[in-house]
Amino acid sequence: MFRDSKAAFWFILPALVFLCLFKIWPIAVSLGESFMQTSISGRKFFVGLENYAYLLHDDPLFWGSVRVTLLYSLVINPLAVAVSLALALLLNRSKWYVGFFRTLCFLPSAISLSVVAVIWGVMLDPHFGLANSVLRMLGLQPQPFLTSSSQALWCLMAMSLWRSAGYWMMFFLAGLQGIPQEVYEAAEIDGAGGLTRMFRITLPLLARTMSFVLVSNTAFNFLTFAPVFILTRGGPMRSTNMLMYESYKSAFVNVDLGRATAISSMLLVMILITSVIELRLTRASFEY
Amino acid sequence: MHHAHRAHRANHVGRICGRLLTGALLVALALVLIVPLWWTLASALRPAGSLYEYANPLTWRTFFPSEVTLDNFVNIFTNLGFGRALANSFIVAFGAIAMGVVVSAMAGFALAKFVFPGKSVFFFIVLLTFMVPFEAIVIPLHLVVKRIGIVNTYWALILPAVGNGLGIFLFKQFFEELPTELLEAARVDGASWLSIFTRIVIPLSLPAVVTVVVMMFLFQWNSLFWPLVATYSSRYQVVQVAVASHVTAEEAHWANLFSSAIAASLPPMLLFLAVQKQYVRGISSTGFK
Numbered sequence: 001m002f003r004d005s006k007a008a009f010w011f012i013l014p015a016l017v018f019l020c021l022f023k024i025w026p027i028a029v030s031l032g033e034s035f036m037q038t039s040i041s042g043r044k045f046f047v048g049l050e051n052y053a054y055l056l057h058d059d060p061l062f063w064g065s066v067r068v069t070l071l072y073s074l075v076i077n078p079l080a081v082a083v084s085l086a087l088a089l090l091l092n093r094s095k096w097y098v099g100f101f102r103t104l105c106f107l108p109s110a111i112s113l114s115v116v117a118v119i120w121g122v123m124l125d126p127h128f129g130l131a132n133s134v135l136r137m138l139g140l141q142p143q144p145f146l147t148s149s150s151q152a153l154w155c156l157m158a159m160s161l162w163r164s165a166g167y168w169m170m171f172f173l174a175g176l177q178g179i180p181q182e183v184y185e186a187a188e189i190d191g192a193g194g195l196t197r198m199f200r201i202t203l204p205l206l207a208r209t210m211s212f213v214l215v216s217n218t219a220f221n222f223l224t225f226a227p228v229f230i231l232t233r234g235g236p237m238r239s240t241n242m243l244m245y246e247s248y249k250s251a252f253v254n255v256d257l258g259r260a261t262a263i264s265s266m267l268l269v270m271i272l273i274t275s276v277i278e279l280r281l282t283r284a285s286f287e288y
Numbered sequence: 289m290h291h292a293h294r295a296h297r298a299n300h301v302g303r304i305c306g307r308l309l310t311g312a313l314l315v316a317l318a319l320v321l322i323v324p325l326w327w328t329l330a331s332a333l334r335p336a337g338s339l340y341e342y343a344n345p346l347t348w349r350t351f352f353p354s355e356v357t358l359d360n361f362v363n364i365f366t367n368l369g370f371g372r373a374l375a376n377s378f379i380v381a382f383g384a385i386a387m388g389v390v391v392s393a394m395a396g397f398a399l400a401k402f403v404f405p406g407k408s409v410f411f412f413i414v415l416l417t418f419m420v421p422f423e424a425i426v427i428p429l430h431l432v433v434k435r436i437g438i439v440n441t442y443w444a445l446i447l448p449a450v451g452n453g454l455g456i457f458l459f460k461q462f463f464e465e466l467p468t469e470l471l472e473a474a475r476v477d478g479a480s481w482l483s484i485f486t487r488i489v490i491p492l493s494l495p496a497v498v499t500v501v502v503m504m505f506l507f508q509w510n511s512l513f514w515p516l517v518a519t520y521s522s523r524y525q526v527v528q529v530a531v532a533s534h535v536t537a538e539e540a541h542w543a544n545l546f547s548s549a550i551a552a553s554l555p556p557m558l559l560f561l562a563v564q565k566q567y568v569r570g571i572s573s574t575g576f577k
Contacts, residue, residue: 001401001402001403001468002401002402002403002471002475003402003403003404004402004404004481005402005404005405007398007402007481008398008402008403008404008407009404010481011394011395011397011398011402011481011485012394012395012398012399012410014390014391014394014395015391015392015394015395015414015451015456016395016410016413017451018391018447018450018451019413019414019417019451019453020413021432021436021447021451022429022432022447022448022450022451023413023416023417023420023425023451023453024413024416024417025432026425026428026429026431026432027416027420027425027428029428029431029432030425030427030428033428033431087317090310090313090314090317097314101314101317101318103561103564104317104318104321104322105317105321106560106564107321107325107557107560107561108321108325109560110506110553110556110557110559110560110561111510111553111556111557112509112510112511112512112528112552112553112556113510113512114510114512114528114531114532115528115531115549115552115553118531118532118534118535118545118549119324119328119546119549120324121535122331122542122545122546123324123327128343129343130323130324130327130343130346130350133343133345133346133350134346136345136346137345137346162320162321162324166321170568171568174568174569219421220421223421223423223424225423225512225513226512226513226528226532229512229513229516229532230512230532230535231535244423247427248427248513251427251430252517257427257431260427261427261428264424264425264427264428267424268420268424271421271424
């Protein structure tokens, strides 16, 4: 370690300037604006916690969005972890085809979420989409998919899973390869079967990877915007009206910055709380 | 003897079943992943007017166009200005990467090798900014960018991406592995900090540089929300906004949609394929593994 404070200061200065300008300042603005209200004449005045109180007590639209966002996250987060872990276990072997499959799983995550949304939007088109052609071929009823309030959110989940499972799989694969082979050999000599090895060795030793994937997923999914903006605009009947989109509408359609920033501050708090709970859960359940 | 033989046979049957199950899973997986991508490519290569025709009912022609044409690609580039959007995305990505890598590496170096007053405060700021996801501050960031007076310019798309908490963290982790004695020796020889940084530290850290470059490229190239908020004139339209603008139900737009989706996805896919291994290794070296 060097004790040259002056040199250190010059090395951190650019980063400090950029982080303060474009990260810390916006976070401060967000908090500040959430305590303000703008009058029709454009004057801003301090209203304390009124924006939050209004959201919590008198805003059914907000609560609808909270419900949709929570439902989406509660299903997609564990599902993404389970599917990517299953993929990693399936592809953690040395066979000639494994490299091809890993790359294939990884490929969708190189495509942006908005392009994925665009492609899936056409595939799920009720009249001309590929999905319904497949269903018809199999002799099944065609489905309304994104045009139905009971199916749209599930379609967005499937889409998100299709894109991201291979990405998170890579982290699990890295974790699996970090487990020393001797541990398995010792367990086999002791007579541990496949399932025992899975639940007593593999999963506990993957706990760190698991918390990382779960927490990263949580932040990402809570803030889902692109698919909602491109495909459903929150509909049908607000069934996909997630908080990030509601906040966007509040800021740019209704020009109610107080409400928009109050929503995004609440989102941050929700992400924080969920992440802490998830960290606790993954730590507790894999203690051995 | 007889018993052992039966157990052996049961084991054998079990293994064959396991193999069949694995095979079936892999085939299903491949279909789920490939079909949407292949269908998109096949549709982009079909003449613009005949897209609906083959979507339903399903035949082999749905996936293998009888007539292959590049007209849709030519159309988005000549008539819809997709080239401009591609160029904009490259400008924005390279601008952010060029500045971001230098800024993050410098800060990472200070955190890894120096003791200075306020170090823990600075490290807290770094952690805080990479814990708070970018999307969550898009709306207040818009107010800030408006105040600075760079709304609807390239700078609005480049500058907010330069200070990158995760990038700083990645460099810090990597630099900590570099031997301090090496830097001390150079210091004793009278080398300035700047030349130590540019001649010794950076050349020894190319894997970290690659990871941060890829990370920033994918982030910039694939972002939709921020460009949508920060720019409004078509001069600064980036690829993701251009693709999203083709989303309508009319068949004429389907051709544009597919071809622009393919054109927008090729650069990140190629980059991903090229540096896949280093990227994953770099990301998992942050200690989250």
